[in-house]
Amino acid sequence: MGIRLVPVVLLALLVALHAQLWLGRGSLPQVAAMQQKIEAQKAANAQVRQANERLASEVHDLKEGLDMVEEKARSELGMVKQGEVYVQFTPR
Template sequence: MSARFITLGLLALLALVQAELWLGKNGLPRVMELQSRLDDQQARNQDARLRNDRLAAEVRDLKEGLEMVEEKARLELGMVKPDEIFVQVMPR
């Protein structure tokens, strides 16, 4: 008789632990929410990594060669060399 009560008690404790695992505060729904947030953050980190790589390549180009500096000056600032005539063709 006492073995039967022990078995029933252990089964009740097992059911309680399982219920806490599946439905509790830190159970499966919380784990799924955190996994979703982790996936979103990893995607943002990957985007930032790509942007940083592009910026690092641009900085490296600016440090290594004057061609990039000249190109930036011409395109972004509209600068011209001495004795150079700037001609702009407008599309119709």
């Protein structure tokens, strides 16, 4: 009886280990899902980082000179300098 018990115990341990690998906490499917989430978060972080850099550059330009202020006034508000004529051209 002792000789037959060892293979049964070893087989039970093997089944338990495989169950943990495929179904338990930290299983292969969970790890793959977490890796996908990490990649998605990295992409979102890169987009936000790029937007932050653009805004930081804009703030720097606004602090350093009036060129950016003039450009914003012209593009967003349609302002012109004294003596200038504004002509809007719409391509077909």
